Amino acid sequence: MKLVVVGHGPTSSRLVEALVAKGFGGRITVLGEEPRAAYDRVALTSYLTGRSAEDLTYPVPEGVVLRLASRVTGIDRDGRTVTTADGHVEPYDVLVLATGSSPFVPPVPGRELEGCFVYRTIDDLDAIREAAAGAGSGVVIGGGLLGLEAADALRGLGLSTHVVEMGGWLMPRQVDEGGGAVLRGHVEALGLTVHTEAGAREIVAGPDGRVAGLVKPDGETIAAQVVVFSAGVRPRDELARQAGLEVGDRGGIAVDDGMRTSDPAIYAVGECALHDGMVYGLVGPCFTMAEVAADRILGGQAAFARADLSTKLKLLGVEVAQFGAMDGALDVTFMDPVGGIYQKLFVSDDARTLLGGICVGDATPYNTLKPFVGRDLPGAPSELLFTGGPASMDLPDDAQVCSCNNVTKGQVCAAVADHGLTDVAGIKGCTRAGTTCGSCLPMLKQILIKSGVEVSKALCEHFAHSRAELFDIVRVRGITTFSQLIDEHGTGRGCDVCKPVVASILASLGNGHILDGEQAALQDTNDHFLANIQRNGTYSVVPRIPGGEITPDKLIVIGEVARDFGLYTKITGGQRIDLFGARVEQLPLIWKRLVDAGFESGHAYGKALRTVKSCVGSTWCRYGVQDAVGLAISLELRYRGLRSPHKLKSAVSGCARECAEARGKDFGVIATEQGWNLYVGGNGGFTPRHADLFASDLSTEELIRTIDRFLMFYVRTADRLQRTSAWLESQGLEYVRQVVLEDSLGICADLDAQMDRHVASYADEWRTAIEDPGKLRRFVSFVNAPATPDPSIAFTAERDQIKPVLLPLEVVRS
Amino acid sequence: MTVLSEATTTVWTAVCAYTDLLPERGACALVGRHQIALFRTFDGELFAIGNQDPFSGAQVLSRGIVGTRAGEPSVASPMHKEVFSLVTGVCLDDPAVAVPIYPIRVADGTVEVGVR
Numbered sequence: 048m049k050l051v052v053v054g055h056g057p058t059s060s061r062l063v064e065a066l067v068a069k070g071f072g073g074r075i076t077v078l079g080e081e082p083r084a085a086y087d088r089v090a091l092t093s094y095l096t097g098r099s100a101e102d103l104t105y106p107v108p109e110g111v112v113l114r115l116a117s118r119v120t121g122i123d124r125d126g127r128t129v130t131t132a133d134g135h136v137e138p139y140d141v142l143v144l145a146t147g148s149s150p151f152v153p154p155v156p157g158r159e160l161e162g163c164f165v166y167r168t169i170d171d172l173d174a175i176r177e178a179a180a181g182a183g184s185g186v187v188i189g190g191g192l193l194g195l196e197a198a199d200a201l202r203g204l205g206l207s208t209h210v211v212e213m214g215g216w217l218m219p220r221q222v223d224e225g226g227g228a229v230l231r232g233h234v235e236a237l238g239l240t241v242h243t244e245a246g247a248r249e250i251v252a253g254p255d256g257r258v259a260g261l262v263k264p265d266g267e268t269i270a271a272q273v274v275v276f277s278a279g280v281r282p283r284d285e286l287a288r289q290a291g292l293e294v295g296d297r298g299g300i301a302v303d304d305g306m307r308t309s310d311p312a313i314y315a316v317g318e319c320a321l322h323d324g325m326v327y328g329l330v331g332p333c334f335t336m337a338e339v340a341a342d343r344i345l346g347g348q349a350a351f352a353r354a355d356l357s358t359k360l361k362l363l364g365v366e367v368a369q370f371g372a373m374d375g376a377l378d379v380t381f382m383d384p385v386g387g388i389y390q391k392l393f394v395s396d397d398a399r400t401l402l403g404g405i406c407v408g409d410a411t412p413y414n415t416l417k418p419f420v421g422r423d424l425p426g427a428p429s430e431l432l433f434t435g436g437p438a439s440m441d442l443p444d445d446a447q448v449c450s451c452n453n454v455t456k457g458q459v460c461a462a463v464a465d466h467g468l469t470d471v472a473g474i475k476g477c478t479r480a481g482t483t484c485g486s487c488l489p490m491l492k493q494i495l496i497k498s499g500v501e502v503s504k505a506l507c508e509h510f511a512h513s514r515a516e517l518f519d520i521v522r523v524r525g526i527t528t529f530s531q532l533i534d535e536h537g538t539g540r541g542c543d544v545c546k547p548v549v550a551s552i553l554a555s556l557g558n559g560h561i562l563d564g565e566q567a568a569l570q571d572t573n574d575h576f577l578a579n580i581q582r583n584g585t586y587s588v589v590p591r592i593p594g595g596e597i598t599p600d601k602l603i604v605i606g607e608v609a610r611d612f613g614l615y616t617k618i619t620g621g622q623r624i625d626l627f628g629a630r631v632e633q634l635p636l637i638w639k640r641l642v643d644a645g646f647e648s649g650h651a652y653g654k655a656l657r658t659v660k661s662c663v664g665s666t667w668c669r670y671g672v673q674d675a676v677g678l679a680i681s682l683e684l685r686y687r688g689l690r691s692p693h694k695l696k697s698a699v700s701g702c703a704r705e706c707a708e709a710r711g712k713d714f715g716v717i718a719t720e721q722g723w724n725l726y727v728g729g730n731g732g733f734t735p736r737h738a739d740l741f742a743s744d745l746s747t748e749e750l751i752r753t754i755d756r757f758l759m760f761y762v763r764t765a766d767r768l769q770r771t772s773a774w775l776e777s778q779g780l781e782y783v784r785q786v787v788l789e790d791s792l793g794i795c796a797d798l799d800a801q802m803d804r805h806v807a808s809y810a811d812e813w814r815t816a817i818e819d820p821g822k823l824r825r826f827v828s829f830v831n832a833p834a835t836p837d838p839s840i841a842f843t844a845e846r847d848q849i850k851p852v853l854l855p856l857e858v859v860r861s
Numbered sequence: 862m863t864v865l866s867e868a869t870t871t872v873w874t875a876v877c878a879y880t881d882l883l884p885e886r887g888a889c890a891l892v893g894r895h896q897i898a899l900f901r902t903f904d905g906e907l908f909a910i911g912n913q914d915p916f917s918g919a920q921v922l923s924r925g926i927v928g929t930r931a932g933e934p935s936v937a938s939p940m941h942k943e944v945f946s947l948v949t950g951v952c953l954d955d956p957a958v959a960v961p962i963y964p965i966r967v968a969d970g971t972v973e974v975g976v977r
Contacts, residue, residue, distance in 0.1 A: 508931070530903075540885070540903050542928035543937030543944070568885035572924040572939035575886075580939055584919035824881075830888040830899070831876040839896065839913075839920045853918055 048073030050344065051129060051139035053119045053286065055079030057088055058317030058333040059145035060105040065341035067108040075110070076137055078117040078129070081168060088167070089330055092200050095176060097740050100169050122290040124310055141312055141344055144300060145337075146283035148318040148328065152276045153188070157250030162258030163274045166197040175273065179204035182272035186210075186261050188247050189277035190217040195362045197275045198239055202363070209240045209269050211261065213278075216243055221358060221369040222389075225380065226407045229389040233365040233408065236387075242269075250274055282319045282326050295321040304350040306340040314340045322351055329356065331451040338453075355450050359406075359413045368413035371403025371420035381432040383408075392416070392428050399423055414490050418446030418456065448494065449480035449487045459494050471495065472773060506767060507544040510537045514692060514767045518552050522763075527553065528565050547571045548767050551654055554690035555762050556801075557808045560815050561653075561690075562822050573652035576826070577812050578634055583851035585840055586634060587627040588614075589651035590641050591687065594661045594679035594699075595622025604644040612637055615848045621658035621696065623649060628849050630836055635826050638813040647811035650688060654768075656695045659683040660708070664701035665718075673718030675701030678747065682716075685751065686758065688809045692765040692774075695758070710738045713771040714754055719743070723750045727757055727783075728775035736772040739780050742788060752799070756787045759798040871964060871975040879970050882907070887923035887936065892976050897963055898923035899972065900947055902934050908947035909963035909974045914938045915952070922960065 050066070052059050055077050063075055079085070086103040094103060107113050117131045128138045150165035152158055162182075164175050179185065185201040187194050190212025201208045210217070216227025217234065231241050245263045253259030260270045282299040293301040293309035299321025306314045306322075316336040318328055327333055332354035342349035357370035365387075375393030382389050388408035394401055401419045406412050412432065419425060422443065442448070444457030462468060462477040471491050475481050481488045504513035510533075512520065517532070526532050529549050533541055541549075550569035554561055561567075561574055573579050578586035590605065605624050609616045614637075615627040629637055638648075651657060659682045662668065664675030679699040689695070698707040699716040709715025715726040721744040729738030742753055760783065765774040775783060785791040816822045828837040842849040876890035882901035889912050890897045896912035900923075912920045917940040925936040927947075934947040944953045950962040964975035 509928075539929040539932060540934075542930060542935070543926040543942055546926050546928060565884075568883060568927065571926060572921070575924065580921070580924075582917060582919065582940070584921045584940075825883075825888075828889065829891040829896075830881055831890045831892075835891060837896075837920060838891075838894075 049138055049140045050075050050143070051137050051141075052077045052143045052145055053129060054145035054147055054283075054317070054319075055081070055085045055113065055115070056145065056147045056317065057085055057105065057330060058147070058337050059143075060085035060107075061334045062143060062145060062316055062337035062341055063111055064105075064108060065338050066344065067111065069341060069345055071341075071345060073140070074112070076112040076114065076139075077107075078119050078131060078137065079113065079115045080118040081170070082116045083169065084113060084115065086169065091166075091169070091172065092196055092203075094169060094172050095200050095203055102737050103169075119286060122286055122313075124290055124313070127312065139312075141314070143340060143344075144287060144308070144313065144315040144319060145317045146286060146319045148280035148282050148326075150276055151279045151281050153247070153278055155188075155247045155250055157252065157258070158276070160250055160252050160258045160274075161256065162272055163250060163276065165276050166193060166200070167280075172200070175200065175275065176204060178273050179206055182206055184208070184269075184271045185273035185275065186269050186271040187275045187277055188261075189279065190214070190241065190243070191220060191277070191279070192218060192358070192360065192362070193280075194277035195234070197277045198234075199363045201273065201275065202237065202239060206273060207238075207240075209242060209261075209271065210234070211242045211245045211247060211263065211269075213246050214243065217241065218367060221367060222405050222407055223373065223391065225382065226367075226389045226391065226405045229382070229384070229387055229407045230365060230367060232384075233387050234363055237363055239363075240269075280318065280328060282321065284319055287315065287319075295324070295326075299326040302351075304339075304352070305343040305348075306336055306351060307343065314344070316340045323353060325353065327354060327356075329354075329358065331355070331453070334451060335453050355447065357413070357417055357450055359410050365408060366406065366410035368406040368410035369404070370413055370417040371401070373403055373405065375402040379428040379432060381429075390432050392432065394424065394428055398428065401428075414487070418442045418448060418490075422446075442494075448490050449478075452479040452482065454478050454480035456494060459491065463495060468495070470773075470777070472776065506548060507542055509533060509539045509541050509545050512536065514548055514552070515764045517549065518555075518763055521549075521552050522556055529553075529569050530565060541569075543571070544767070547574070547654075550574065551690045551692070555805075557804045560810070561812065562816060562825075567822075567825075576631060576634060577638075577648060577652060577816060578629065579652050581627060581851070583840060583853060584837070585627070585851065586629050586631065587625050587651070588629055588634065588637055588641075589619065589623055589625050589649040590646035591649035591683070592623040592658075593683040593687075594659055594676050596661075596676055596680060601644060601646070604641070604646070608637060608640045611640075613842075613849060615850070619651075619658075622660050623658060625651070628842065628851070630828060630840060631826050632828055632833070632836065635817050635823055639817050642811070642814050642817065647687075648813040650812075653688075653690065654693050655688060655690050656683070656686040656697070658696065659686075660696075660698035660712075662699075662701050662704075662706035664699075668701060670704060671701035671718070672720055673701050673723065675699045675707065675716075675718060678716065678723070678750075679707075682751070682754070685806055686754075688812070689758065689762070689805055691758070691762050693768050693770045695771070711735070712738060714738075714757060716750065722746050725750055725753055725757075728772045728780070730770055730772035732770075739775065741780075741784065753787060755802040756795055756798045757783070759801050760786055760794075763798075870977045872977075873966070873973040873975050875968075875971045875973050877972050879907075879967050879972055882972065885927045887925065887927065889920070889923035890974060892974060895963075895976055896920045897974055897976075898936070899965065899974070900927055900934075900936060902927060902947070906934070907965045907967065907972065908934060909965040910936075910945065910947060910950050911960040911962075913960065914940050914943075915958050915960055916941055916943055 085105045119129050120132050121130045128136050185206040186209040187198045190210045198210050217230050248264045249262040260268045262268050284294045284300045287300040300315040302315050302320045317333045339349040339351045359368035376396035378393045380391045391405045393403045401424050442456045446456045505511045546569040609626050619625050659679040661675045661679030665671030695713045697714050698709040698712045700707040700709045701718045711729045711731045715738050717724045723745050724743050725741045726738035727741045730736045827833040841852040874892050887898050887900045898912040900908045925939045935944050937944045950960045952958040
């Protein structure tokens with residue numbers, strides 16, 4: 048089957064993703080009007096505060112044909128083809144229209160002038176940013192959700208900003224007059240000027256022909272060099288009209304419960320679709336439409352029902368939320384003009400059933416009470432508003448917790464139970480709840496805590512504590528051995544989970560060589576043999592090559608060692624060289640050769656700093672603005688050997704071209720003209736994540752102090768095997784910023800001292816091992832035949848190097 | 862099938878000094894063609910099981926982390942962390958799988974393992 052989708056926005060992207068996930072066997076072609084693939088429009092404004100277009104872009108599944116900059120100009124329903132502006136003809140068996148909507152620009156004289164914009168696409172934002180560069184003030188026409196979003200963007204671009212709203216107050220579709228007044232107070236406190244019951248009579252040009260101001264109906268002129276129209280959107284239904292499909296009187300492509308238009312071969316989803324007299328502009332209902340259409344295309348019977356229009360958002364730093372009905376027989380209002388909080392609940396005439404609510408300044412009631420809409424209130428309305436409600440408010444199972452992805456509490460609980468989930472990330476992965484706007488994340492956490500899974504923080508059967516708690520116990524009590532810790536704070540004798548954790552904690556706190564005394568028995572095989580075990584039981588050896596910089600002589604030594612010991616060599620992703628196939632008794636001999644040539648352990652085996660990758664930097668590169676290699680080397684030497692909850696990777700790029708891929712690292716540094724930008728919490732691997740900008744334009748000294756504290760705070764507080772990316776999401780970027788940059792917990796001096804101790808006590812683990820005969824005795828294949836190599840290890844050849852021959856399994860199965 | 866009594870068929874082989882074994886850690890002995898993983902637990906007890914990890918085929922169990930599960934002495938394979946009982950050889954994560962166990966004893970400070 049040939050499926051063609053017209054339009055590539057979030058809904059289209061969701062539709063294609065759903066089809067592929069459900070096993071659609073046909074060919075999918077997507078024709079997008081914009082020159083770029085679908086991106087997250089909800090987060091559009093973040094594009095102006097540092098997120099790149101790539102960050103916002105949704106992934107396109109394998110096998111889907113995506114034609115960008117391909118505006119469809121006509122549909123031939125009889126011939127079942129669509130034609131694009133550049134003359135391309137695409138045949139279809141099933142057609143889906145996901146054309147979205149376009150901003151409504153009221154017919155104001157002067158609206159075509161240079162300096163007038165709409166706020167919908169990345170191109171719009173680029174144009175606004177360019178215009179703002181030479182401007183002093185801007186005005187946004189429309190004080191609704193999108194209008195305030197646009198105003199926030201103009202303010203962020205440094206413009207003195209005005210908002211002009213036709214209605215009597217801001218966000219009239221989400222809040223009532225009282226809420227609007229409180230919201231206005233917040234907005235004005237940020238320096239914005241609000242004009243209500245106002246519109247644009249005319250937009251006037253200056254002598255250069257560009258926008259110079261907006262004339263209000265009362266004749267007042269607001270001087271502005273940038274004007275943004277944000278007065279609502281209109282469904283893009285022109286293709287459907289042309290093709291003779293049924294459309295609504297006020298626009299929108301009419302669809303049935305299965306998202307089918309008046310032509311059974313054509314579906315419509317998203318903001319262009321008109322269902323039961325309603326057009327939806329919120330991402331939640333649009334995603335549901337995409338899921339319904341995908342199911343129907345695959346022969347299912349899913350149906351779209353009137354959607355919940357509740358919204359919660361944070362605009363200009365102010366939480367605004369609305370849920371359920373906006374009126375009722377009775378209402379109860381809580382208002383705190385000092386704190387700028389306005390909360391109102393609408394209830395039935397017997398004050399027992401919750402009908403809806405409005406929040407400005409603090410949206411807690413949205414989180415706690417929205418699932419109770421249409422149900423008996425869990426307490427007296429005034430009590431719910433004043434105290435946040437009784438502590439144990441149990442939601443019914445069919446209450447919707449994530450409206451973006453239509454997930455109920457029951458589905459979350461089932462996923463938690465069926466998959467043994469213990470964190471919010473797991474719930475996101477299994478149910479998609481919380482993956483779109485994120486407003487339900489606090490509720491997901493509550494459900495998890497109440498679900499009886501107990502979100503067990505117990506490390507394993509031997510310790511009832513989390514890793515962070517054990518860290519504090521060890522640090523505060525000054526415990527130096529596992530035996531003491533488990534005797535005093537645990538049960539049994541430990542296992543493969545708790546022993547390496549305790550080993551890591553002891554090492555982070557600077558308790559000597561990891562193979563000293565009892566600590567040796569705690570280490571995982573990799574740490575125990577200071578090398579990485581491979582599938583045939585041999586090990587690989589990775590010498591440190593700081594920053595990826597290496598002399599020809601050292602390269603030759605690595606080559607000679609590999610040749611002499613018959614090792615397989617491969618360049619790693621971290622700009623170093625991995626030598627594979629060493630037997631345990633060969634390891635000390637290999638290290639001896641490497642250490643004598645000036646190498647040291649690269650800690651590839653440890654939950655520790657791995658590498659600090661770098662680009663070549665300003666020394667050689669004509670684009671470089673700072674010495675990336677020099678910084679990378681000094682960072683790698685500073686943090687080498689630091690034991691942490693999981694491995695740590697880093698990179699330094701010498702300019703914004705980012706050749707070192709620093710934003711995929713736990714801590715990444717990108718050079719600026721003024722210094723360094725620090726990014727944290729990046730990850731490749733199973734769950735890729737771009738690092739967040741943590742601090743900008745730091746001097747080298749400031750940068751190192753900031754990284755010191757960030758790393759030590761992570762080492763102290765993260766869970767076992769929790770990478771910085773997951774840790775940062777659990778702590779919140781803002782919180783970590785406050786702790787590290789503003790010392791909100793008053794622990795920075797302590798973190799600094801701890802890092803200083805680490806740096807001062809570092810010693811190469813390979814050198815220490817080969818200089819200690821007691822440690823060396825462990826490096827044998829057989830305790831009763833130290834000279835005998837393991838006869839089970841064998842190699843064959845592939846591409847001129849060794850390759851392991853795997854042993855046949857002698858499995859005893861009863 | 863011939864049934865022989867254990868006493869007539871167990872051959873004891875000296876493999877190392879008791880002090881060669883570290884508490885809570887394993888070592889491997891080569892006895893004939895058998896690779897045998899030896900363990901000394903925190904209380905001084907000794908255990909011997911087959912060294913081959915039945916899940917990966919690699920001869921590595923002697924290099925796993927020693928501990929207890931519900932009080933039973935155990936070792937976790939360093940390859941993919943399946944846990945085996947040192948007492949019975951049974952995999953505690955998948956009881957359908959087991960590794961061989963061997964008798965082990967100390968005579969005059971020397972560790973001996975028995976191979977049938």
